[in-house]
Amino acid sequence: MGSSRLVLFTLIPILMHLLAASTIAQEGCSTEPDSCGNCNSNVGNYTSSSIYSSNLRSLLSYISFDTQNYYGFYNSSFGDIPNTVNAIALCRGDIVQEKCRSCLNETSYRLLELCSNNKEAIIWAELCMVRYSNNSIFSIKKDVPRRISSSRHATANAEQFKLVLKPLLDGLKTKAASGSSNAKFAYGNATFPGVEGIFALLQCTPDLTEQDCNACLDDAILQIPNCCAGKQGGRVLKPSCNLRFESGPFYDESTVRSQGGLCSDGAEYCWSCSENGNFATTSVFKENLNSLLFSQFSSNSQNDYGFYNSSLGQNTNKVNAIAMCRGDIEMEICLKCMNESSSRLLERCPNRTEAIIWDERCMVRYSNESIFSALKEEPTVKVPSPNKAWDPNLFKLTLKPLLDNLSSKASSGDNRKKFAMGHSTIPGYETIYALSQCTPDIEKNDCSACLQRASLFLQECCDNLQGARILKPSCSLRYEISRFYNSTDDELISPAAQIPLQGKKSNETRTVVLIVVPSVTAMLIIFVSLLIRLRRRPKEKLLNSEDISWMESLQYEFATIKAATDDFSDENKLGQGGFGSVYKGILANGQCIAVKRLSVTSQQGDLEFKNEVMLVAKLQHRNLVRLLGFCLERSERLLVYEFVPNASLNQFIFDPTKRGELDWSTRYKIIGGIARGLVYLHEDSRLKIIHRDLKTGNILLDEEMNPKIADFGMARLFVVDQTEESTKRIVGTYGYMAPEYAMNGRFSTKSDVYSFGVDTTMNIVDLTLREGSRSEIMRCIHIALLCVQENPAHRPTMNSIIVMLTSYSITLQVPSQPAFFLHSSMRSNMSLASDHNSQVTESNVSKSDSVEASIHEASITKPYPC
Template sequence: MDNRSISLTNFVSLLFHFLISICLTNALYCYETGNFTTNSTYAKNRALVLSSLASNVTANGGFYTATVGQGTDKVYGLVLCRADTPSDACSKCVNTTITELIEKCPNQKEAISWGGGPPCILRYANRSIFGLLELQPTDAGYNVNNITSNMEEFDQTWSGLMSRIVTKASMGSSKVKFATEEADLTPFQKIYALMQCTPDMSQSNCSYCLQKAVGYYQSCCHGKQGGYVHKPNCIFRWDLYPFYNSIADALPPTPPPSISPPSTNNTISKENGTATTRTVVIITVPAIVFAALVALTCSLFYYRKSKQETKSEDLDENRSKECLKFNFETIRLATEDFSDHNKLGQGGFGAVYKGVLSDGQVVAVKRLSRNSKQEEVDFKNEVMLVARLQHRNLVRLLGFCFEGHERLLIYEYVPNSSLDHYIFDLEKRLLTNWGTRYKIIVGIARGILYLHEDSQLRIIHRDLKVSNILLDEEMNPKISDFGTARLFPTDQSEDATSKIVGTFGYMAPEYAFQGILSVKLDVFSFGVLILEIISGQKCNKFRNGEEEEERDLITYAWDNWIEGTASNIIDPILIGAASTPDILRCIQIGLLCVQADAGKRPTMASVVLMLDSCSVALPASSKPGYFVYSEHMSILSGNQSKSRSAQLSANQCSISELEPR
């Protein structure tokens, strides 16, 4: 080989690693959960938190958390470097990521970034993010080339490797949850994989996060020659060459000695925008022989740590209960002894009061009726269950109080009341243009998706309606009132129940009349919500002009859709806008969700994808499940289906009545 060939080889090798570093540059997500001004206390606290993360991460083994401030100005920060990253590379990644976060998310109260090559996770928020499993947003990438070997054999080898490494990484210690491993694909080629969780995750949460990451890759990128998935609490990457360092010495990776130039088809592409899930394409090369074996003693060490961690998880849950517990006197003072002028409304389980804690934080306090038969242990366990639901589009439970006969639930305060106060009010509906309504639709969809697929539990809400959608100061939607929610087995598609609960007009027909319960019940309710938000009309009290019609909203929407007069469905204040095609697309999504055949209704994952990307083609909708209030009232009343919700309130929250199976 002459000098020119050697130079070309070196150049291509350098070019390859340069391209990889480009592909793994920061993936950013700025949350739309509230903004702050440049010179505010929150801005100063954010700067202090980010500075603390940068200065302490390497001294603490590559993982560090910090908090600064109090009340609504409190900022929580977290940083994690990949465990095989040298200290100097870790510091460089963190500093670069902080600079880009400040530039790209100048006034957002929450943001996350996965820095580039090797990645580091850096995030901050105005809420506690420590120890909480969150699966969105997701950043993913894949090799544009396809697997050329036997796919059946490849899948078997690949799946076995993924299963082993998930177990290995999740059984890590409280300081590091990281693992690398490889598997023989052919005598001359191996599959290399790396997984890591933030150390504040429990073994079970880490395992679940990594399993979701692997599942996401399989759904988006199956058959490709390598890729990665980044989530807020875990990262996963695999490839056909050794891309990681030994965790013991963290030396820079050895480049392949000889690499063929990439073909013209091996292009790099990256999607722009603010969608929750983004896909990035990366370029890889044929694998080379490189051994990076992990000692068996490490596996034994992890196993011992797993036993210790199982015990510590029980202690952590008890500590969590204590952290969630509020003193009754504190809440009594916060609500001015539950005074009437602090009363926000009355719900099915009791009254809701506005309160101001001693640190200035505004809360909503649900005072449960004293005739409730729940015992203290059941009450606390249920609170822990609801407290695990952490999503920006769900009303957040802050804590509870159980003293004597008093049982209180303390929620975040959501100032803008419920959605029905806006879309059904002749004056307030003028404040909700199409941009606001679309944001509300998307937020509700993401909240439901979290309940169905991305939370630690699989939950069917069963009472999704406009009065259970609360709006924060930025008009972001938050799903509330889990009083009729139902735990659902992850390996079960549907169930039957004799107890029909919910609200007339939002119930799927198979549930209302046959008691068939599945996630498609919430999908149906969401479809009704879309039609109500777009039309400004109530589902059971539809008005056409000055007269109230016998038809329900779903029937009216379907009739106009098939007659080609879909514009009749749109709220008059929205007609004429440049966004009319987007509105019509949302009507079609709503009609897909309310189809009579539950099997034809899309999943919430598909709904979110349809809403996020206009390039996704929508299937034709079939006849919806008509639901006329007057026609079915007598049938449903015999099944205890009357809505348990009371009058509208500004913060209509209630304790869950989850029914584990």
């Protein structure tokens, strides 16, 4: 059997495990217009193996996974003539980004199934529309195909209903058509005595001109009498526009209001353009506006506190403007930000008499109406983080007092600056950094009220997230889990909340203040105690007082863990490896945990053990299994992890029944999650972590089938003779190991990249895999082969792998021959591997699909400062 054959049937990537036995639900076009498509066979067909097919799937996949688009409108092309694909996707204007992407993903799959091999097609879903063609479709008004439907229920008073509906639709049409190139959308409602409430929504694809949008919606409104006369609701769906009305609310009004504006890619800046009026490009108002923003504000070097408010002009040509820089920004950067933001604002909101823009470092606002010393909270714009907090309850208990404290401090500022920043640490979890700011021209009470309402708004938009920004004209707040402001001497906020903690010297519930500020006496006692221990162990690292306080919050009593695991009973045993056994446990408060009971062969001291626990506990990422704490009592050393309910990936992959539960979208999500977890370990965490035992058995799946990398971070506790570049003891699994590690003990981040690409299985792609995922599958196989190249320098980084998985515009290199132990240049050195360490387990390449799940083993991890 040649080496190319071995690529397919012996050493295959972890990533490729996820290509087996995938299924995609087959759904046709329903009779309802919220799930309906149209396939145009007049423009030609394509074959499933053609370049056009590959380009189409790549383009739709790119649209569905574009996390940087905040507008919900996508228009892009892919491929060269004659295989060029043009696509447009549009989400309903009240839909948040997460729902938008989900709708686009599901609808794209549905469209490919419904219109297989058609070069032009369109589908409308409840929340989004997807359309593609081999012909040009951008900035062109298209009214057909058209779908029209009406409610089955009649209105109580048809004549009155019609009298209210027509003006409502006409008004919303004008508002939607005057939208920007990013959003042409309007919603509203009207009431009339004796008539049901009428709620309506109108939208155009934003690439249309105002005139074309008006014309498209005019035609849609003209269809209403024929289709929906006397009915409580109706819809008109067209490629370039759509409208809907109902007798009850169907759109998310709170979401529309909270969005309030638009944000650039990555939310570097956000803006909002008022609908109150326009000015001519040659008007005196525009001259005054330019003079105010670019002369009086942006060039004013005499101002040293970063707040500007002034007027220019008279009567209808009068411009009132406010500009404010973030309180920690230096004046040189402040002036530059104001100048750039002013230019962006005029570009984003051309000819508007009122507009506002928020940059990360400054805010610029103008109006033809008075805006000074007046509290204004609309529009409100939200910028949420995509990441969730590890422990939402603890996070909220820490965040609220932090924001309350900063709100009080900021509102107490003077008429030059109302600004405050600070941080607070959740023991064992994140440190939250936050700031609050008001325009200093408003009163103290108004500032406090504005910030308090912004804080309350977090519960609606950003609950349980690790970061967010709430932007209002008169105030703003922001929090993150990393320091985003400049000052390093910000205030340490000590929340008054107390958190119940199990364990220490009794079974009773203990409470500890989240942030402990030790007294001088306590500091002296700690110092003396550690000094004595330091003399005994001169090589051990000294913990500071904050570390000690935090470490105590992570420590469990042995009796607590013993009770939780029912005295480590066999019924609760989840697995066993060379470094100990793993048990399921349930704490007294009902929390499920996984406990690793380590072997007694460690040569480490207690302080070094605690240091290692502290390092790993600080690794916070949704794709890593989280370390909750530890127990250190006599010879017992226990590690307490979060419990992940769906066990390991290999228990799905190698089970003939369970593997059917992994459809392609789930597998693709798992692939991406593993890659993101490794990027965090290699590049984004406080430490650079090399896992060195990445395999399907060490990928756990939570209740939503999100992957979590397990068994990292503790092995250094047991291997004291390893260095940053090599080790004499090899612990891991043959078949997953990079050859340079297995043969010579050399390891690096590229060792993990190799493991991301290798494992054993009998097939790369399951025969039941549907065509709709073929381009993604082939791309994943290609990426996997790049990962297992023999030369580590030729393997991609995990960061570049993320780009390859999410961007189809990246051309993949041709991989070199993979490194196989029995078929590579290292074959003669294979015998050396068995001499390294007996804890290495060998992959059995002859097992069938029903191969038994491998036992979880602790891995070798080498943390060192980046």
